[in-house]
Amino acid sequence: MAEYLIKNGFVFDPVLGIKGDKADVAIKNGKIVETTALGSPKVIDAAGKTVMAGGVDIHAHVAGPKVNIGRNFRPEDKLFGYKARSGIERMQGGFSVPTTIRTGYNYARMGYTTVMEAAMPPLYARHTHEEMRDTPILDQGAYPVFGNNWFVLEYLKNHEIENAAAYIAWLLRATKGYAVKVVNPGGTEAWGWGLNCENIHDPVPYFDITPAQIVKGLIEANEHLGLPHSMHVHANNLGNPGNYTTTLDTFKLSEGIKPNSKFGRDQVMHHTHVQFHSYGGDSWVNVESKAKEIMDYVNSHENITIDMGQVTLDETTTMTADGPFEHHLTELNHLKWANADVELETGSGVVPYVYSPNIKVCAIQWAIGLELALFAKDPMRIFITTDHPNAGPFIRYPRVIKWLMSTEAREQQFDAFKHKDKVIDATNLAGIDRELNLYEIAQMTRAGPAKALGLAHMYGGLAPGLEADVAVYDFNPNEPYAPDEIETAFLNAEHLFKTGVQVVRDHNIASNGNKRTLWVNAKVDENPQVMRDVREKFLRYYTVTLNNYEVTGHYLPNPYVIEVDATE
Amino acid sequence: METVTLTIKNQPDLFLEADTITPDAFAGKKIEEIADLHVYVGREQHRLGDFFEISGKAGATPEETKIVVNGDLSRVKYIGMKMTAGEVVVNGNADMYVGAWMQGGKITVNGDVDAFAGTGMKGGELIIKGNAGNYLGAAYRGDWRGMQAGTITVTGNAGSDIGTFMNGGEIVIGGDVDVHVATHAEGGRIIIKGNAKSRLGGQMVEGEIYVLGSIDLMMPGFAYREDVDVDVDGIKGRFALYEGDLGERHRKRKGQTIYAKLYQRIEA
Ligand SMILES: [Zn+2]
Secondary structure, three states, X not given: OOOEEEEEEEEEEXXXXXXXXXXXXXXXXXXXXXXXXXXXXXXXXXXXXXEEEOEEEEEEOOOOHHHHHHHHHOHHHOOOOOEOOEOOEOOEOOOOOOOHHHHHHHHHHOOEEEEEEEEEOHHHHHHHHHHHHOOOOOEEEEEEEOOOOHHHHHHHHOOOHHHHHHHHHHHHHHHOOOOOEEXXXXXXXXXXXXXXXXXXXXXXXXXXXXHHHHHHHHHHHHHHHXXXXXXXXXXXXXXXXXXXXXXXXXXXXXXOOOOOOOOOOOOOEEEOOHHHHOEEOOOOOOOEEOHHHHXXXXXXXXXXXXXXXXXXXXXXXXXXXXXXXXXXXXXXXXXXXXXXEEOOOEEEEEEEEEOOOOOHHHHHHHHHHHHHHXXXXXXXXXXXXXXXXXXXXXXXXXXXXXXHHOHHHHHHHHHHOOOHHHHHHHOOHXXXXXXXXXXXXXXXXXXXHHHHOOOOOOOOOOOOOOEOOEEEEOOOOOOOOOHHHHHXXXXXXXXXXXXXXXXXXXXXXXXXXXXXXXXEEEEOOOOHHHHHHXXXXXXXXXXXXXXXXXXXXXXXXXXXXXXXXXXX | OEEEEEEEXXXXXOOXXXXXXXXXXXXXXXXXXXXXXXXXXXXXXXXHHHOEEEEEOOOOOHHHEEEEEEOOEOOEEOOOOOOOOOEEEEEOOEOOOOOOOOOOOEEEEOOOEOOOOOOOOOOOEEEEOOOEOOOOOOOOOOOOOOOOOOEEEEOOOEOOOEOOOOOOOEEEEOOOEOOOEOOOOEEEEEEEOOOEEEOEOOOOOEEEEEEOOOEEEOOOOOEEXXXXXXXXXXXXXXXXXXXXXXXXXXXXXXXXXXXXXXXXXXXX
16 A cells, blocks of 8 residues: 655644644555654645544434435435536535535545444434445444334333343444434434423333433443443434523433443543534523533533534535424424334434524524534534534535634624624624634544544544544645635645545545445343344334344445444 | 527437526627537537537627527527526527526527426516426426516416416416416416416415416315406406415414415406
8 A cells, every 4th residue: 555644734633732733644554654664655745734634523414214315305405516427536416415425525525534424223224324335435334323212212111221232232233333322312202102202301102211211221221331432312302492401401311420431432421413402592582592501511521522513504404313303393494394204213304494694593503503612621522513414514514613713704604694683692602702723623523523432543633553544734824814714725625545545636536435334343141032022023013024124245345343342 | 789699500319408508608708619618418518519500799798698599499408597687589499497597688489498497587587489388487396496586478378387386476378277386386476368277376375376267176275255356467357366275374464364366357
């Protein structure tokens, strides 16, 4: 494999603690190495440019059935946006629900190399893997959803942590999943009865278990197994005024639980797209930011990490396993709605949404997301996301970075709001003058998410031994710049290396890479009861047999298995 | 106003996608540059000049540019797409998407057009002297933003699904229309001088439909209110007023619930 030496760039690396000093980065055999280990490398002149590890996205909806529903029912999302095949680049289309090909290329153009699919319905794991397989360049993994799964509800109702853990281990293996995801715990199952769970003590119909029991039980099962990532939750009551109390109640379920993982993470709960969960007030008329209250809690509790779910003020496509929420949304905006039930496991909904700068609530949502990041004391525990495509398409990450790094950019956006004064009254943002620096951006987009995923031994930094995922941006942090130059630079990486392969050269896609799919193989003691339950449920309820369920072979042409030993 | 004349000399094997035939694309260009504009046949890119004899002169701006297209254009799509100003005259039958997403200026077709003419139209004037196909002045597939403004006038008949998701502007049909008129509409006005079939105003929230001839079957979601005198756009007479679609949500304005209105002429 080719050797590379990336010379004289301004390096930002939280793993090595390099804060913009000039340094060289050496690549050999797919890994970062000491510069002395190189023979005759190809030299990349990075003088006057910014060098970081490849970006790591901890939460995006980029593959699987609900993404494809979005593609199918929104032909208008692709209108005029096609790009014909050229050179090694295959045809690309779509904006908020791009094709798999565009997904891979656009992440690479932004300097990202690892992207986690945030919600995989186990029954449709094969579809999810087929789409990931077709997404070039990126290393990916997918989180199967557990929060409304009948097995989980039954085990945790009786607090059978070992059985829940054995089932999780079996399902991760069967679906080739990466982590334990929870979406509106109990609420999506309740939606099957036309109901919802609006707070953590609202019981699930028939199963008679509360969301609090589900979340706490899944954290315990996750730590019983010692999985690389923590339990990853989208709490109840998303998107409703006054919901921040439900969020704080959910956070508190993690108290007193210590991480048990040899993968180096410190958290036991990752709460996703917290912007959607930080609302005060009791109606859309008086909705206000509670980002301060939320971040006061996060800042003082080290066993929690969060991501933003930043609203980007675009027309986008919302999609979530939170079925009742999507119904609520279509009643609100009267646009088309897709709804799906996934047998014993989960459900989902899809609705287009226009976050307009002329609508007060959208502008308040925009401010709340930024406040979360700007109130953060430890940028290693809060990550940049847009909950793609829910709050906006991932292709806007560079714009989010611009807003976080520049008060001028934020003021420009405030001035573009129709209800500027009302938005300022309902939020804290106008009073915040913090501007994040590139080191903090590297923490929020590289080192932080890699650590929270339990993948700090592979991604997120430039220390020798890590995967050679390296981005070079045409951005000189030591020269004066206009805010828009930040966005332009981070939207168009000059060079990108993925596992030592140059995938972007001179701002162009240069290779389709060697995409890998990460999954977690957790070994547990034999559990005859759980295996009997699995066989019985498939026989009684599932529309498929076990043989048509498991993800194997050609679905993962290039798997990367993370082994966990949870046997006694 | 300067005029560029295009005369088709080679018919495409498949269909020609010619969204470059607009005053916006032609303005300020020499004839050779216009001949070099891109058109597509399937996935293959060609030059406009490969298919058309091109003569005349383009204006400096779209406003000052008129395009005359001659010949059998029944395999040519997207004429006048997204145009903002100027004029296009089509002497012959044209294929789909004539004047789609047009924002201004004027298109006159001395012949028939196929489906999707005036799709997503935002302004300007589209005049069709022959018949129009389906989805005239409708929204693009999947989109909820149909015709916003401007006028479409058809001398002959129109097909089905005209004015789907219409939000504004006016469509006037001289002859008859097929099924589905103003489905999902939230505004705008459709005048049908001939006869209509069925499913007029399904899921229509706001806007107006006038029918001077017969209606085969009224939607059950439309209720008769009263007989009224109408004098709109040269349409005069006594009309029966129906309101609907009662199965849909409806906005309120000043305490009044707003309904879509369907007028059917009783006597001239
Ligand atoms: Zn999500």
